[in-house]
Amino acid sequence: MKVQEACSELGIEVGADAATLKLAYRRLARETRPDMIGQDPVLVDRFIRGKLAYEYLVANGTSPPSLFGGETPRRGRDISITLEVSIADLLGRSDVMVPPGSPVCTVCDGSGRVPSRAPVRCPDCNGQGHVIRYFGTMSTRTRCESCHGTGEVSTCPCTACGGSGKNPIGVRPPSLRLERGTRDGDQVVIQGAGVPGIGGGAAGDLRLTISVRPDPRVKLHGDDALLRIRRPVSDFVRGAEFEIQGLESRERYRVSLPSGSSGRTHVMVPGAGLPRRDGTRGNIVALVEPAPVEPGDRRGGERP
Ligand SMILES: [Zn+2]
Numbered sequence: 001m002k003v004q005e006a007c008s009e010l011g012i013e014v015g016a017d018a019a020t021l022k023l024a025y026r027r028l029a030r031e032t033r034p035d036m037i038g039q040d041p042v043l044v045d046r047f048i049r050g051k052l053a054y055e056y057l058v059a060n061g062t063s064p065p066s067l068f069g070g071e072t073p074r075r076g077r078d079i080s081i082t083l084e085v086s087i088a089d090l091l092g093r094s095d096v097m098v099p100p101g102s103p104v105c106t107v108c109d110g111s112g113r114v115p116s117r118a119p120v121r122c123p124d125c126n127g128q129g130h131v132i133r134y135f136g137t138m139s140t141r142t143r144c145e146s147c148h149g150t151g152e153v154s155t156c157p158c159t160a161c162g163g164s165g166k167n168p169i170g171v172r173p174p175s176l177r178l179e180r181g182t183r184d185g186d187q188v189v190i191q192g193a194g195v196p197g198i199g200g201g202a203a204g205d206l207r208l209t210i211s212v213r214p215d216p217r218v219k220l221h222g223d224d225a226l227l228r229i230r231r232p233v234s235d236f237v238r239g240a241e242f243e244i245q246g247l248e249s250r251e252r253y254r255v256s257l258p259s260g261s262s263g264r265t266h267v268m269v270p271g272a273g274l275p276r277r278d279g280t281r282g283n284i285v286a287l288v289e290p291a292p293v294e295p296g297d298r299r300g301g302e303r304p
Pocket residue numbers: 105106107108109110111112113158159160161162163164165166
């Protein structure tokens with residue numbers, strides 16, 4: 001079945017909206033439903049054809065999938081992907097690569113067809129169950145392979161890829177820089193970076209869900225970054241000054257542990273945490289713990 005055929009079956013225009021489609025189907029059902037107006041074979045036939053057309057249009061949309069011809073402009077599909085970033089990427093100083101995406105349509109796994117809600121007329125034989133091939137003046141009639149001669153199939157073309165089976169990767173940019181204040185789970189929308197439109201329609205959007213890769217060294221808590229650092233026991237007794245690495249390798253901060261610290265001491269570096277939208281930053285909170293004492297090691301933490 002083609003979109004044009006299905007639309008004329010229901011008496012609506014190609015490209016009609018969902019409400020018009022629903023209304024046309026309700027009208028058809030009211031006029032022809034066999035359980036309401038008896039078993040008139042003509043009406044029953046009209047009802048079945050209309051029902052098939054309706055189901056086809058619900059599954060495929062009322063606009064033709066073809067890329068050719070003066071058809072109604074249709075907006076391209078949005079693409080939603082998860083963008084994995086590091087904690088350092090949240091600083092917004094370097095570009096994050098946008099993955100190129102799977103070459104195969106992820107909705108239909110590359111087959112170009114998806115299960116339909118109800119059996120639909122086989123598109124290859126137009127519901128006849130057989131196909132006629134012409135060789136010059138001769139013709140042969142063979143059983144349709146697509147529907148095994150039944151005239152009906154339980155799949156319809158995948159709307160996500162237009163039946164091509166290829167993944168519409170759209171016009172997504174190769175990389176982007178995260179804005180200050182971006183956090184795990186945020187959605188970043190790049191308008192017009194989705195699938196190109198059809199017939200002069202606008203391109204869809206690229207929707208990126210930000211997923212921050214776990215870091216064994218750093219835990220995030222709101223705008224703060226929590227670190228865990230081990231120092232020799234002697235540092236806690238005598239006090240010490242040492243350097244810790246911030247969220248990026250080039251960020252280094254000198255911190256000090258006061259003498260006589262009683263173990264497990266919190267050291268804070270204000271303004272070294274995650275950037276906020278207003279330009280300020282959260283804090284680094286480092287939990288400094290005594291390194292475990294090795295057996296026979298009297299100095300604790302530091303080997304002789
Ligand atoms: Zn597909």
